[in-house]
Amino acid sequence: MSLLHINRLSLSIHGSTILKDVSLKVGAGRILGVIGESGSGKSMTAFSVLQLLPNGSACSGDISLSDKDILACSEEELCSLRGKEVGMVFQEPMTALNPLQTIGAQVAETILIHENVPKAEALARAAEALRRAELPQDRFPLSRYPHELSGGQRQRVVIAMAIALRPKLLIADEPTTALDVTTQAQILDLLKRLVAEDGMGLMLISHDLAVVADLADDLVIMRRGEVVESGPAAHLFRNMQHPYSRALLEASGHVPVKSARTTSAPLLQVRNVVREYASHSHGWWGQTTRFRAVDDVSFEIRKGESLGLVGESGCGKSTLTRAILGLEETQGGDILFDGEPVVVHHHANREVRRRMQVVFQDPYGSFNPRWRVDRLITEPYHLLDSPPQGSERREAIAEALESVGLTADDAGKYIHEFSGGQRQRIAIARALIIKPDLIVLDEAVSALDVSVRAQVLDLLADLGGRFGLTYLFISHDLSVVRSITERVLVMKSGKIVEEGPTEAVFDNPKDAYTKQLVDAAPVLPADVA
Amino acid sequence: MLQYFLKRLLSLGLSLVAASVVIFLALEVVPGDPAAYMLGVNAQEDTLNALREQLGLNGTILQRYLSWAGGLLVGDFGTSYTYRTPVSELIGERLWVSLPLALYALTLSTLIAFPAGIWAASRRGSYADAGVMGVTQLGVAIPNFWFAMLMVLVFAINLRWFSAGGFPGWEDGFFAGMKALTLPAIALALPQASILTRVMRSSLLDTLGEDFIRSARAKGLTRGQAMWRHALRNALIPVLTIMGLQFSFLLAGAIIIENVFFLPGLGRLVFQAISSRDLIVVESVVMLLVFAVIVVNFAVDLAYALVDPRLRRRR
Numbered sequence: 001m002s003l004l005h006i007n008r009l010s011l012s013i014h015g016s017t018i019l020k021d022v023s024l025k026v027g028a029g030r031i032l033g034v035i036g037e038s039g040s041g042k043s044m045t046a047f048s049v050l051q052l053l054p055n056g057s058a059c060s061g062d063i064s065l066s067d068k069d070i071l072a073c074s075e076e077e078l079c080s081l082r083g084k085e086v087g088m089v090f091q092e093p094m095t096a097l098n099p100l101q102t103i104g105a106q107v108a109e110t111i112l113i114h115e116n117v118p119k120a121e122a123l124a125r126a127a128e129a130l131r132r133a134e135l136p137q138d139r140f141p142l143s144r145y146p147h148e149l150s151g152g153q154r155q156r157v158v159i160a161m162a163i164a165l166r167p168k169l170l171i172a173d174e175p176t177t178a179l180d181v182t183t184q185a186q187i188l189d190l191l192k193r194l195v196a197e198d199g200m201g202l203m204l205i206s207h208d209l210a211v212v213a214d215l216a217d218d219l220v221i222m223r224r225g226e227v228v229e230s231g232p233a234a235h236l237f238r239n240m241q242h243p244y245s246r247a248l249l250e251a252s253g254h255v256p257v258k259s260a261r262t263t264s265a266p267l268l269q270v271r272n273v274v275r276e277y278a279s280h281s282h283g284w285w286g287q288t289t290r291f292r293a294v295d296d297v298s299f300e301i302r303k304g305e306s307l308g309l310v311g312e313s314g315c316g317k318s319t320l321t322r323a324i325l326g327l328e329e330t331q332g333g334d335i336l337f338d339g340e341p342v343v344v345h346h347h348a349n350r351e352v353r354r355r356m357q358v359v360f361q362d363p364y365g366s367f368n369p370r371w372r373v374d375r376l377i378t379e380p381y382h383l384l385d386s387p388p389q390g391s392e393r394r395e396a397i398a399e400a401l402e403s404v405g406l407t408a409d410d411a412g413k414y415i416h417e418f419s420g421g422q423r424q425r426i427a428i429a430r431a432l433i434i435k436p437d438l439i440v441l442d443e444a445v446s447a448l449d450v451s452v453r454a455q456v457l458d459l460l461a462d463l464g465g466r467f468g469l470t471y472l473f474i475s476h477d478l479s480v481v482r483s484i485t486e487r488v489l490v491m492k493s494g495k496i497v498e499e500g501p502t503e504a505v506f507d508n509p510k511d512a513y514t515k516q517l518v519d520a521a522p523v524l525p526a527d528v529a
Numbered sequence: 530m531l532q533y534f535l536k537r538l539l540s541l542g543l544s545l546v547a548a549s550v551v552i553f554l555a556l557e558v559v560p561g562d563p564a565a566y567m568l569g570v571n572a573q574e575d576t577l578n579a580l581r582e583q584l585g586l587n588g589t590i591l592q593r594y595l596s597w598a599g600g601l602l603v604g605d606f607g608t609s610y611t612y613r614t615p616v617s618e619l620i621g622e623r624l625w626v627s628l629p630l631a632l633y634a635l636t637l638s639t640l641i642a643f644p645a646g647i648w649a650a651s652r653r654g655s656y657a658d659a660g661v662m663g664v665t666q667l668g669v670a671i672p673n674f675w676f677a678m679l680m681v682l683v684f685a686i687n688l689r690w691f692s693a694g695g696f697p698g699w700e701d702g703f704f705a706g707m708k709a710l711t712l713p714a715i716a717l718a719l720p721q722a723s724i725l726t727r728v729m730r731s732s733l734l735d736t737l738g739e740d741f742i743r744s745a746r747a748k749g750l751t752r753g754q755a756m757w758r759h760a761l762r763n764a765l766i767p768v769l770t771i772m773g774l775q776f777s778f779l780l781a782g783a784i785i786i787e788n789v790f791f792l793p794g795l796g797r798l799v800f801q802a803i804s805s806r807d808l809i810v811v812e813s814v815v816m817l818l819v820f821a822v823i824v825v826n827f828a829v830d831l832a833y834a835l836v837d838p839r840l841r842r843r844r
Contacts, residue, residue, distance in 0.1 A: 052746055055654075075751070083749035090747075095740040098759045100837060109758075110748045145838045161748060 002027045003201040004049065004169055009061035011044055011225075013054055018044050019225045021061070025218075026169060026201040031192070033216030033233065034205045035248070037449035038420070041225040042205045046171045049203075050086055051078050066168060084114045087162030091174035093155035097146040103130070103157045104142020110164040126164060132197075133160040134190060151313075152183035156190070163194055170195070171203045176211060180312040180476055185520035188215060207449060209252045210479070210522035213237065221245045237525055247451060253524060254454035255483040256461035258306070262486060267338060267438060267470050268301040268324065274332035275319050293319040295494035296333070301438070306464065306471040308485035308502060310478060310517070316494040317474050321442055324472070326353055337438070354383040357431035361443035363423035367415040374411035377401070377430040384434060400429040403466070404459060421452035425459065432463065440472045445480055457484055478521045482506055490514045530841045533834055541827045548819045549601065553594050556812060567610060567806045583608065583809075606813040611805045616813045619798060624817075626696055626710075627787075627794035631779035633707070633714040638722035639772065645722075646729025646768075651756060653734060661726065668723030677716035677789045684712060694791035713790045717783060721775045728771045732764040739763070765836050773829035777822040 002025040011019035019041045026032045036042040047053050049063060051070060063070040065085060073081070082088075090096045097106060107126035111117065117125075127137050133156040146154055155175060162170055172191060176184035192215055195202045206212050212219065213233065220230040221242070229242040240246045275294035293316045301307045311317050322328045324335055326348030335342045337352040357380060360366045367376055374397050381387035388396050398408035404425040415423060424444065431439050441460070445453045461484065463469060475481050481488060481502065488505050490498040490513065498511040509515045564580040565572060581587060588596075600607065606616035649661035685693035691712050699706045736742070737760050745755040784796035791797075795814055802810035834840045 050747060052743065079749050079751050081749070082747055088744075088747040090740060090744065092740050096744045098741045098745070098763065099839060100762050101759075109745075109750075113749045113754070147839050158744065161744065 003066060004203070005062075005064045006045070006049070007062040007064075009045070009048060009059065009063060011041075011048055011053070011060075012058050014056040017225060018057075019048070022222070022225070022227050024220045024227065024230060026203050028168065028201050029195065029199040030217045031195060031202045031204055031215050033212030033219045034203060034222060035207065035209055035212055035219065036222035037207055037248075037451065039224065040222040042222050043173050044225075045222070046088070046173050046203060046205055049169075049171060050082050050088060052082075080114065083110050083162075083167070084165050085167050086169045086171060087165075087167040089155070089158050089162050089170065089172040089175045091177050093151050093158055093178060096158050097154055099146055101145075102142060103135075103140070103144050103146065103149070103160075107142075107157065107160045107164055110161050114165060126160070129160040129164040130157065132163065132194065133157070134186075135160065150183075152179055152187060155179065155183075155187055159187075159190065159194070163198070163200075166198050167200065169201045169203065171205070173205045174207065175204070177206070177208070181478065181522075182312065182516060182520040184211070184522070188522075191215070208522065209249060209450070210524045213524050214522060221248065249524070251451040251454040253479070254450075254457065256454075256457045258461050258464075258484070258486070262305040263303045265303045266300040267303045267305075268472070269336040270300070270320075270324065270333070271298050271336070272333035273297045273320070273323060273330050273335060275316075275323055275328065276331045292494050294323065294330075297491075297494070297496055298333070299489055299496060299499065301470055301472060303437070304464075304468055304470055305487065306473060306485045308481035308488035309472065309474045309491060310476065310481050310488060311491035312476060312517075315491045317491055318442065320491070321358070321440055321472075321474060325356060325358060325440065350383060354380070354434055355436050356438045356440065357434070357436040358440040358442060359424070359427045359431050359444040361446050363420045363427065363447060366427060367423065369415055371414075372411065373401070373413055373415070373426060376415065377411075377426060377433050379430060380434045396433060400433040401426075403432060403463065404429045419452075421448055421456060424448060424452075424456055428456075428459065428463070432467070435467070436469070438470045438472065440474065442474045443476070444473075446475060446477060453480070460484065478506065478517060479523075490517065530834065533841055534831065537827055537830050541823060544823045545820060548823065549598050549816060550594070552812060552816055552819065553597060556808065567808055569806075580610070583610075601813075601816065606816075607809045609802075609807055609810045611802070611807045611810075616810055619810065620795070620813060620817060623793060623795045623798045625699065626792055627780060627783065627796065629706070630710050630714060630717070630783060630787075630792070630794060631776060633710055634717035634721065634779050635772070635776050637714055637718035638725055638775070641718070641722040642725035642729055645726045646733060647756075647761070649726070649730045650733035650737065651753070658730075661730070665723035665726045668719050669727075671719070673716045673720055674785045674789050676719055677713065677786055680712050680716060681789075694789070696792050710792075713783070713786050713792060716786050716789075717779055721779070725768065725771055725775070729764070729768050732767045733760055736760040736764040762836060766833060769829055769832050769836070773825050777818075777825050780818060780821050 004026040006022060006024050009019055009022045010017070022041070022045055024032065024034070024045075034042045034045065044053070048059055049065070049070065051073070053059070059071055061071075065081070068081075070078070097103070104123055104126050107129055108119070108122040111122040111125050112119065123142060127142060130140065130142070131137065135153060135156050140149070140153070146157070149157065170191070175191070176187050179187060188211065191202060191204070194200065204212060204216060216233045218231065219233045219236045221228050221244070223244050229236065229240065229245045240249060273294055274292065274296055276290045276292050278290060295316075297320060309317055309320070319328070323330050324342065326342040329343055329346060337356065340349060340352050342349055342352050377397060377400055378387070378393065387393070397411050401408055401410055406422065406425055406429070415426070418426065427444070445456050448456060457480070460471065464471060471485070473481060473485050485502050487500065488502045489496050490505065490511065492513045498505060498509065498514045505514060506518055509518050562577075562581075564577050568577060568580060604617050606620065608614065609616050609619055612619060645661050645665075649658045652658050681693050684690045691708060696709050697705050733756070737756065742755050742759055745759045746752070750758065780795070783794060784800050787794040787796040788800065795818070799811060799814045802814065
């Protein structure tokens with residue numbers, strides 16, 4: 001008898017179909033991985049179980065939790081199920097906690113809302129739940145506020161909230177997507193341990209096959225609101241039937257065809273760069289302590305090379321990027337682009353700046369929604385002394401759009417008319433339009449679905465060959481860096497701890513930290529179909 | 530927390546010094562002779578000299594500033610030219626009308642806005658919500674002096690529940706005083722309550738869309754519990770900001786309403802002082818109002834820190 005049984009569940013929100021005939025089962029003590037890309041309906045399936053759906057939702061079909069018919073429950077009955085029988089962990093640990101309440105109060109609330117116990121007892125049990133989530137009281141007292149914790153620690157608080165009453169079912173919706181790879185590995189281990197200890201069922205939702213592969217007993221693959229394939233994980237990975245599942249598997253391990261065109265001439269030289277910040281003031285009159293975000297970093301990028309820079313959040317990669325782009329001044333060392341300094345007289349050197357472009361992570365936030373695409377992608381023209389006008393300008397726009405796989409007609413559209421992957425193509429077109437030598441890709445594919453990511457990586461490899469581009473590829477995602485770069489730098493606490501050819505560094509890491517990163521990165525089973 | 534408090538206090542002191550310098554310089558920088566301006570074109574030379582002496586216009590600029598600011602510190606604002614009484618007495622009297630009026634209006638507007646805003650937010654998109662939005666739209670749009678005259682017409686002239694204006698003084702007892710302030714307070718509170726309701730509603734709706742509300746719901750809290758326990762306090766920061774601005778405005782901005790109801794408040798004092806070119810009174814009242822605004826902002830800063838633990842640590 002399974003714990004959670006969803007049978008032919010359909011969901012529509014304001015009349016548009018979100019889920020169609022979804023069926024799945026989670027057994028006690030088992031882990032079900034639900035995999036799909038954005039818009040596949042995996043999160044909505046999870047929310048359906050708790051009936052925490054947006055207004056205007058209509059469910060049909062059957063959801064039974066320990067033989068209780070969820071769809072027939074009143075709101076009151078549902079409230080008594082939520083948190084007690086079913087716990088839930090969400091994707092965004094940074095915003096999932098109330099910033100004004102202590103972690104103790106928030107965990108204890110789960111207990112107080114369901115059981116009539118004195119507050120002191122609830123707090124004692126909250127401390128126990130936090131301890132089980134590996135936040136021991138001596139280091140993380142109940143009186144801590146969320147802003148005093150890191151993302152991984154906050155996710156542990158959310159987990160403690162979810163498991164405080166030892167629910168039968170835990171639903172984790174992309175619990176590690178927003179976290180660094182080593183933290184991700186720790187959180188996944190924690191979930192696995194809790195499932196084993198409590199005999200809970202776990203529904204683990206992810207877009208990343210590799211994350212789920214290590215953990216799940218069973219798998220469900222979803223696309224556009226439907227289940228395309230399901231079965232025991234070990235079996236499914238070896239015998240994928242549905243073309244979509246196979247495409248997904250292929251895309252997540254996709255390696256674009258690279259053309260070797262690295263020359264020996266250095267394009268960008270970074271020498272002993274130091275970037276310091278005045279950090280929080282302490283004491284009365286604010287004696288400032290200095291924090292070194294980038295600490296004596298040196299490296300080179302050769303013309304035509306694809307260089308990776310990996311490290312966890314806070315390691316200084318973004319600061320280094322801003323320094324390279326001349327957006328911030330350094331406190332020591334030189335950054336030379338083709339022999340010219342990137343900052344002259346406290347301002348970015350325009351001569352150099354027009355030869356470098358950057359593509360950022362967020363395909364949604366990095367465009368002005370009120371501008372048309374032609375205006376958006378010609379923004380870098382302000383770096384030119386005499387930007388092309390009239391027909392010359394139109395041709396340049398068309399060329400840039402066509403080179404990223406869009407059409408010249410797209411120039412008249414607004415950004416909301418495009419999907420995430422298309423937006424990232426537009427961001428690349430914007431970078432290409434002034435024909436730069438170096439493109440800095442700052443987590444440029446991190447927000448994309450695996451299949452879209454594979455396409456964008458192919459596009460980048462292709463463009464690199466065609467236009468002789470040099471890439472600096474900054475990411476926390478080791479598999480992406482591995483697939484597209486030739487050489488890699490590993491950064492930790494502002495320093496480069498390891499450097500070398502990508503394959504060699506990943507296959508045979510020398511530095512302890514690199515080893516830790518490589519070990520933590522989730523990998524697909526080696527013998528997949 | 531203590532450090533936050535002391536730093537805010539320091540900034541309060543500095544703001545006051547800066548404000549006094551600006552107000553003092555404003556009189557200095559104004560072209561022409563303030564004494565001549567006050568006394569008009571036909572003034573005699575010896576009267577002008579006497580007034581210059583009284584205004585402290587003799588001596589170096591630093592001496593004059595220090596003697597003026599020093600006077601402020603001990604409550605000596607000088608003597609009003611038109612009333613022939615110490616300005617501190619004038620202000621003291623008027624403050625006993627303006628301050629209760631401002632507090633009364635703020636209390637009313639808060640008592641209306643909080644429930645109305647919460648009610649509208651919890652029934653987003655319903656007729657109730659649309660109704661609240663419509664009424665507050667109207668409340669923002671109606672000029673408060675027109676609304677005041679309307680109330681006088683209905684409650685004072687027709688129904689004879691309240692007097693049409695004037696203030697009996699607190700000697701007649703607390704309730705007589707409050708009664709005289711009721712219509713003006715309502716007139717002042719109406720637009721303020723409308724704005725505050727809208728701010729409360731939108732701030733609460735923003736907060737209700739946050740991830741931690743979903744977390745709270747997943748714990749088993751009902752919609753209402755999630756709102757009261759988690760959303761409300763988080764929604765309070767923008768509301769406190771608006772309340773601080775409104776209080777300062779109520780204290781200083783009641784000029785029109787005080788005139789409509791013939792209330793002897795600060796607004797009316799400034800109005801009369803400006804008409805009779807009594808710069809000593811104008812200068813002092815402006816300084817007092819600036820002082821009030823700065824102190825209210827200080828109080829709002831402290832309230833932020835009480836609401837939000839993240840601010841207690843910062844700077």
